[in-house]
Amino acid sequence: MKHTISVIVENKFGVLARIAGLFSARGYNISSLAVSETHDPAISCMTIVVDADDEKILEQIKKQLNRLVDVLTVADFTKKEHVERELILAKVTCAPKTKAKLESLLDKYEAKIVQRKNNTAILEFMGAQLDIRQLLHELNQFGIKELIRTGKIAMA
Amino acid sequence: MTGAQILIECLEREGVEIMFGYPGGVVLPIFDRLYDSKIRFILTRHEQGAAHAADGYARATGKVGVCLATSGPGATNLTTGIANAYMDSIPMVAITGQVKTFLIGNDAFQEADITGITRSISKHNFLVKEVKDLARVIREAFHIAATGRPGPVVIDIPVDVQQAECDFIWPEEVSIRGYKPTLFGHPGQIKKAAKLIAESKRPILYIGGGVIISEAHREVKELAETIAAPVTMTMMGLGAFPGTHELSLGMLGMHGTAYANHATMESDLIIAIGARFDDRVTGRVSAFAPHAKIVHIDIDPTSISKTVEVDIPIVGDAKNILGQLLEEIKKKPDTKKWLEQVKEWKATHPLRYRHEDDKIKPQFVIEQIYEATKGEAIITTEVGQNQMWSCQWYKYTKPRTFISSGGLGTMGFGLPAAMGVKLGCPEKTVFDIAGDGSIQMNIQELMTVVCNKIPVKVAILNNGYLGMVRQWQELFYKRRYSSTKLCNPDFVKLAESYGAVGMRVTKKDDVRHAIEKAIEIDNTVVIDFVVEEEENVYPMVPAGEAINRMIGGMA
Numbered sequence: 001m002k003h004t005i006s007v008i009v010e011n012k013f014g015v016l017a018r019i020a021g022l023f024s025a026r027g028y029n030i031s032s033l034a035v036s037e038t039h040d041p042a043i044s045c046m047t048i049v050v051d052a053d054d055e056k057i058l059e060q061i062k063k064q065l066n067r068l069v070d071v072l073t074v075a076d077f078t079k080k081e082h083v084e085r086e087l088i089l090a091k092v093t094c095a096p097k098t099k100a101k102l103e104s105l106l107d108k109y110e111a112k113i114v115q116r117k118n119n120t121a122i123l124e125f126m127g128a129q130l131d132i133r134q135l136l137h138e139l140n141q142f143g144i145k146e147l148i149r150t151g152k153i154a155m156a
Numbered sequence: 157m158t159g160a161q162i163l164i165e166c167l168e169r170e171g172v173e174i175m176f177g178y179p180g181g182v183v184l185p186i187f188d189r190l191y192d193s194k195i196r197f198i199l200t201r202h203e204q205g206a207a208h209a210a211d212g213y214a215r216a217t218g219k220v221g222v223c224l225a226t227s228g229p230g231a232t233n234l235t236t237g238i239a240n241a242y243m244d245s246i247p248m249v250a251i252t253g254q255v256k257t258f259l260i261g262n263d264a265f266q267e268a269d270i271t272g273i274t275r276s277i278s279k280h281n282f283l284v285k286e287v288k289d290l291a292r293v294i295r296e297a298f299h300i301a302a303t304g305r306p307g308p309v310v311i312d313i314p315v316d317v318q319q320a321e322c323d324f325i326w327p328e329e330v331s332i333r334g335y336k337p338t339l340f341g342h343p344g345q346i347k348k349a350a351k352l353i354a355e356s357k358r359p360i361l362y363i364g365g366g367v368i369i370s371e372a373h374r375e376v377k378e379l380a381e382t383i384a385a386p387v388t389m390t391m392m393g394l395g396a397f398p399g400t401h402e403l404s405l406g407m408l409g410m411h412g413t414a415y416a417n418h419a420t421m422e423s424d425l426i427i428a429i430g431a432r433f434d435d436r437v438t439g440r441v442s443a444f445a446p447h448a449k450i451v452h453i454d455i456d457p458t459s460i461s462k463t464v465e466v467d468i469p470i471v472g473d474a475k476n477i478l479g480q481l482l483e484e485i486k487k488k489p490d491t492k493k494w495l496e497q498v499k500e501w502k503a504t505h506p507l508r509y510r511h512e513d514d515k516i517k518p519q520f521v522i523e524q525i526y527e528a529t530k531g532e533a534i535i536t537t538e539v540g541q542n543q544m545w546s547c548q549w550y551k552y553t554k555p556r557t558f559i560s561s562g563g564l565g566t567m568g569f570g571l572p573a574a575m576g577v578k579l580g581c582p583e584k585t586v587f588d589i590a591g592d593g594s595i596q597m598n599i600q601e602l603m604t605v606v607c608n609k610i611p612v613k614v615a616i617l618n619n620g621y622l623g624m625v626r627q628w629q630e631l632f633y634k635r636r637y638s639s640t641k642l643c644n645p646d647f648v649k650l651a652e653s654y655g656a657v658g659m660r661v662t663k664k665d666d667v668r669h670a671i672e673k674a675i676e677i678d679n680t681v682v683i684d685f686v687v688e689e690e691e692n693v694y695p696m697v698p699a700g701e702a703i704n705r706m707i708g709g710m711a
């Protein structure tokens with residue numbers, strides 16, 4: 001099961017390595033990670049998405065995150081009401097034949113094309129995980145050549 | 157002031173009296189300042205020895221142990237000692253030199269990313285990139301090392317930061333917003349614990365090193381006597397409750413006493429204090445203490461319900477919580493029948509070994525050390541059979557008198573640790589009970605103790621084997637003794653060549669006399685006890701078994 005963990009930390013070097021180490025030491029892969037300064041430049045917020053089936057181990061990781069000197073708070077949003085967003089950039093084939101179809105799809109999702117070149121288009125979309133999954137599914141018919149995701153950010 | 161001056165000034169203000177370490181290129185500015193400092197610097201013969209000595213000093217005194225090494229190989233040589241202190245929650249500050257800030261990451265001469273290397277084996281670490289941060293970092297490092305669940309903190313200081321100038325400002329207060337250990341227990345939880353205690357019929361106290369760290373031994377004794385419950389200790393907890401007390405069951409777990417293991421398995425309430433349900437203690441977790449409710453008192457929330465699910469967790473400092481709990485206990489459980497049962501186990505399953513007239517049994521040597529020192533010595537150990545027998549056959553009555561590498565199980569710990577212990581407690585007789593294998597891992601520290609007149613006694617239980625590994629090979633690998641038979645030096649001559657006194661004992665009748673003589677001699681003494689080669693440590697719980705499934709004939 002995917003868990004979304006929000007960690008508020010000191011904005012210092014070495015902190016990211018410490019946090020990543022708690023996952024990697026157990027052979028856990030971080031599915032996505034978004035880190036940035038908050039309104040207070042001394043503090044950063046990390047949104048970590050991790051796939052963990054063993055609740056007990058995850059509980060242990062959360063406690064160990066809390067124990068780190070540079071960690072201020074740890075919150076697991078998985079079962080809490082929260083708002084989540086992720087931004088994606090996708091490069092798709094955009095031949096004259098399929099152009100209209102692509103554009104109507106993008107309209108439906110309120111996604112937009114940010115660059116066109118030859119027979120390709122880079123489009124951006126921001127949304128919750130479910131919307132992104134659906135859009136990507138529909139985009140498959142056009143042929144996705146490249147995909148970049150920022151990783152999810154979440155707020156409760 | 158220069159960075160090096162600030163460092164020494166801060167160390168003095170932190171109350172550091174003794175440091176252990178080894179010089180090198182990028183710590184020369186620090187050594188130059190040490191030359192004029194009132195801090196006593198002990199030059200060990202290996203950085204690992206320095207780390208273990210600082211660790212031993214910390215365990216014996218409760219103060220923060222400090223060690224210092226140069227960059228690269230000096231720093232990497234400290235790492236085993238840092239990991240050792242981390243596993244046993246020992247307050248330590250390890251200072252390392254680093255290459256110049258602008259060379260970091262360039263594969264500079266003797267560069268190692270020691271903050272990266274020690275990230276998972278230290279409580280915290282710092283790379284000081286600007287001299288203005290140095291005083292604050294040192295202050296924070298000592299605070300973090302010594303408070304909450306203690307542990308080692310590494311401070312990496314590039315040589316140009318040691319040389320850089322800045323005004324010295326001593327931070328009067330330390331405030332780290334992400335670090336606020338919980339000190340007092342939640343009153344609601346304590347009430348619930350008191351209720352469980354009153355309702356219990358077969359309670360047992362299971363205590364660990366946390367009791368020693370928090371200096372809660374008096375409260376533990378009061379609790380045990382108030383509710384008339386037997387007390388069992390982890391290896392790290394030995395000495396936290398008097399081993400001679402009638403409620404003491406000694407150590408539990410893999411090489412614990414049969415009665416401690418039976419009592420734990422049959423209890424209906426385990427009161428765990430400053431212990432962490434280590435796999436050497438629980439055996440097979442799913443079979444551990446099936447009838448027991450568990451109250452767990454610990455300052456570190458990550459220790460709670462990590463392996464064994466507990467019913468009532470109480471996070472905080474053991475001494476405070478026990479004080480709160482004792483006030484809350486109004487009704488005492490009736491444990492008369494339970495204590496009778498425990499007494500019967502003690503009578504029917506005592507610790508035993510077979511005496512032989514023509515051979516020295518290692519257990520006998522330890523019993524003799526116990527008697528000759530009247531139980532008043534501080535014992536350090538190496539790792540292996542020597543360590544387990546030291547747990548079983550010496551009775552520790554006070555905290556900080558049994559000093560041994562628990563979590564990491566580091567061979568080579570005992571001798572340098574004994575050096576730190578002796579410096580911290582000069583009036584005490586200090587014995588390192590050693591194995592013939594382990595002692596050779598840091599034997600070079602004989603030179604340090606002789607040279608600095610730190611008289612410790614080393615009792616080598618020389619069985620000619622890496623005995624504990626051989627025991628596993630005997631029991632689980634059809635006696636195929638692969639790489640466990642040792643070729644040993646002449647330990648007597650070796651001791652003498654370091655300037656220590658060497659003795660060899662081959663007859664049972666000479667054991668006591670040799671120990672007494674060693675205690676009298678005002679020098680480091682190495683006694684080579686040539687003991688029974690294939691003696692085993694019993695009882696023994698095979699790995700992965702329930703702890704009442706002991707082997708060893710007597711279980």
Ligand SMILES: Cc1ncc(C[n+]2csc(CCOP(=O)(O)OP(=O)(O)O)c2C)c(N)n1
Nearest residue numbers: 540541542565567591592593594622623624
């Ligand atoms: C540094 C290190 N390496 C390896 C081990 C694994 N080990 C545990 S006990 C032991 C044998 C110790 O032999 P010795 O010191 O002679 O003690 P004995 O068991 O014979 O009393 C070994 C190799 C260890 N604990 N530490």
Ligand SMILES: [Mg+2]
Nearest residue numbers: 591592621623
């Ligand atoms: Mg041996």
